[in-house]
Amino acid sequence: MSEADTSLQVELDSGKRVKVKSASVMLRFEKPAPAALLAAATAQAAEIDLDLAWEFAPEGDFHFADLARDYFSASAGPELQAAMLLRLFEAPHYFRRAGKGQFKKAPEDIVKAALLAIERKKQVAAQIEAWAAELVAGQCPAPVREQLYRILFKPDKNGPEYKAVVQAAKTAQRAPLDLLTAAGAIESPYQFHWQRFLFDQFPKGTKFPAGLAAPAPAADLPVAAVQAFSIDDSATTEIDDALSVQGLGTGTVVFGVHIAAPGLAIAPDSPLDKVARERLSTVYMPGWKLTMLPDEVVQAYTLAEGRDCPALSLYVTLDEATLEVRSHESKVERVPIAANLRHDKLDAVVTEASLTGAAPADYAFATELAFAFRLAQALKARREVVRGKPESFNRPDYNFRLAREEGDEGEPRGHETVQISTRQRGAPLDLIVAEAMILANSTWGGWLAEHGVPGLYRSQASLAPGVKVRMGVKPAPHAGMGVAQYAWSTSPLRRYVDLVNQWQIISCVRHGRTAALAAPFKPKDAALFSILSGFDAAYTAYNGFQQGIERYWTLRYVEQNALAEIDAAVMKDGLVRADTLPLVFRVPGTESLPRGSRVRARVQGIDLLTLELHASLAARLDEAAPAKADEADEEAAEDEAEPVGGLQIALTLDDGEAAPAAAASAGQPASAAPAPENQAG
CATH class of the missing domain: 2.40.50.140 (Nucleic acid-binding proteins)
Structure with a gap:
């Protein structure tokens, strides 16, 4: 409309008038109208052969109008010049911008690489389209099936498999899990949950490396003068703990807690230790488990009856009448295991009445169990005083059993008939084991602190709602247990924390006051914090x-x-x-x-x-x-x-x-909180 020295006033198609700097103007023309010129230029631009234009372009910087005259004709007008400008802007892989209206052609190798990338992108887009169509049609492409759990839970959102599922879900207007289930991507609900867990926690598989033999402990361990017995479920193969009672009727009783001692042979940073540290705990589920240690190692160190088993023993000397603790002593030795008692077979027989003399006690170790029960009741009462209130067992424990064909010892497949039975919490045999383990974990936790040896502890500041159990490397009160400190030490075959603490306790047994110098883990050892963090995360995920x-x-x-x-x-x-x-x-x-x-x-x-x-x-x-x-x-x-x-x-x-997740699901994810504190651990 008008032009000054440094600016122009132009009118847009909408009728709005704007001021434009002269330096921003790349093309001047009088006819045709701007809208008509742009429409014609757009049509012409689509017909420009970029390879030919790249050949016509000079090596140095050039103006789009010059290239238009070289490509079309020397008389190329505004329409053709505008067409060339649009085409150059659309092809940055052929031409780079070099200023107002100026361009420079890309090197030949860059152009070839860019064209290959564009072609690959087209192929990927076509593949995504094909996979999405298969999913909508009720068929699952093999690459999507292979990446299923990554797509759902740890996706690469730029991956073609992920994009295919998203596109198919939008096209079919179905929830992703519904779509994938209908397409056969999910074998069964059970396999979905199992394989998701393995993908998350065992991405390398569940098999142990080959050649992990169970190292033998020292042959010169003394044999304890006791006849110990364990109390476990019939399905338990990792028998970590056993008990013994000596001196009944003498006024002074020695109560023994004997813990399987793989720490005597498994050395820190050995191949077996690396396996245990990677797994950190045994994983339990109905009908199956993934052990922390290979079965050969478990069988070598489990406290099986009829064997003198390597053990870390805690002997607590008590007044037989008052049950006052007079002293305690820890030893590394071989312990004769006289029997593996199974509570699922004895609960109906070993009752409170039989243990207190109100009913006949026609079972093995009757007098030892009666004393252990009296001691357990006393220990529990003392803890409840510190705790400030009694422990309540309002709900039962539930046991799951899968009915399977004889000889079927593989992983469950999810279709088995399940039987659910109940077992009242706080049953006499449970109470005996639980209190014995709390006594050992608390005593050994305090003993480590006395020797200046670090360990891995569990603590709880108070019983107030919301105050959770925490793990740390220093002893602290455990309000839920009612003890001054609590260090898991009684399950070294199935929990890595217990194995670490066992190494530290063995150092105290062997080196006394100089144990802090000989223990595998020193005060403020960074490895302890790493173990603590890893264990906490794994244990929470497993539970x-x-x-x-x-x-x-x-x-x-x-x-x-x-x-x-x-x-x-x-x-x-x-x-x-x-x-x-x-x-x-x-x-x-x-x-x-x-x-x-x-x-x-x-x-x-x-x-x-x-x-x-x-x-x-x-x-x-x-x-x-x-x-x-x-x-x-x-x-x-x-x-x-x-x-x-x-x-x-x-x-x-x-x-x-x-x-x-699915059309029928609007709930939140299930909590992955750890199970309540395992008192028998």
Whole structure:
């Protein structure tokens, strides 16, 4: 419209007038109209052969108008010049910008590499399109199946497999897990949970390296003058602990706690140690387990009956009448194991009445067990004084057994018939073992501190709600246990922390006051902090998996037994706990009911993939009984660790927004909190 020395005033198609600097103008023309020129130039630009244009371009900097005249004709007008300008801007792999209207052609090798990259990108896009079409059609491409768990939980969002699943989910308008299940990517719900755990925790597989033999301990270990016995479940193969009682009837009794001692032969940083440190703990689940140590090592050091087994022993001398602790002594020795008692076979026989003399005690080690039970009761009472309140065992332990064909000793496949039985917490045999282990872990924890030897401790500052158990390298009170310090030391065959502490305790036994100089781990050793951090993470993940897979089998039990209704007690926020099953689930309509109210829930459906049980409120059975404050606090703390179903995946259909795992799932992921403190450990 008008032009000054340094600027122009132009009118846009919209009618708006704007001021433009002269230095910003690259093309001047009078006709045709701007819109018509741009339309014509766009059409012409699409026909420009970039390879030919690159050949015509000079080696140095050039102006787009000059290249237009070389490419089209010397009389190339505004339309053709504009077409060349548009085409040059579209092809940065051929031409680089060198200033206002100026360009420079890229070197030949750069052009070839860029063209190859563009072609590969087209091929990948076509592959994504083909894979997405297969998924929508109900077929899973092999590359997607192979990358399934990475796509869902640790995705490379630029990977073609991930993009294919996202594109297919959008096209089919289905939740990703529904889509993948329909396409056959997920073999079965059980395999989904199992393989996801292995992908996350055992990416290299579960087999031990070849050639890991069990090293023999020193042959000159003295043999203890005791007849020890262990108390475990019949399925237990890693027998870590045994007990002995000497001096009954003399007024002074020596109570022995004997712990399997792989630490006598497994050296720090040895191949076996590296394997144990990588696994950090045995993984337990119904019908299967992944041991921390190879079976050959476990069998060499387990406290099997009929053998003199290498052991780290704690002998506590007590007044037989008052049960006052007079002294304690630790030894490295061979311990004769007279029997492996199995509580699942003895619980009905070894009762409180038989242990206290109110009923006949017709079983082996009757007098030793009677004393051990009296001692356990006394130790528990003393801890409860420190604790400030008694320990409550309001809910039973649940045992899972899978019915399998004879000779079938492989991994479960998820279709087995599951049997769930209960065992009351705090049963006499349980109490004996639990208190003996607490005594050993607390005593050895204090003994390490006396010698200035670091260890790995568990502590809890108070019993207030929300105060969790923590691990550290210095002794500190454990409020939940009611002890001055607590160092896991009694399960070295199945927990790496216990193996580390065993090395430290053995140093104290062998070197006394100079143990701090000889112990494998010195004060402020960075390796201890590394072990602590790794163990805490692995133990939490393993317990989370165990809770989740036990929930799977519980839901299978509901299915297999066609349970239509389940009686339960109200917890909070619409959650209820089944009366006779280890199952917490959501029941709409219970949100306003007080904690402890009993209800009957009607089963509406089960999703074994998301581990959810869908239920409705069938009836309210009774009013809630008022709970004591202490019990309510403990129940609330346990509720925090309860898995309630639901599954969350890392695959996103929109930027920053997680996709629903499945159409039926709107719950949060199951908690991966560690199990309650294992007192018998």
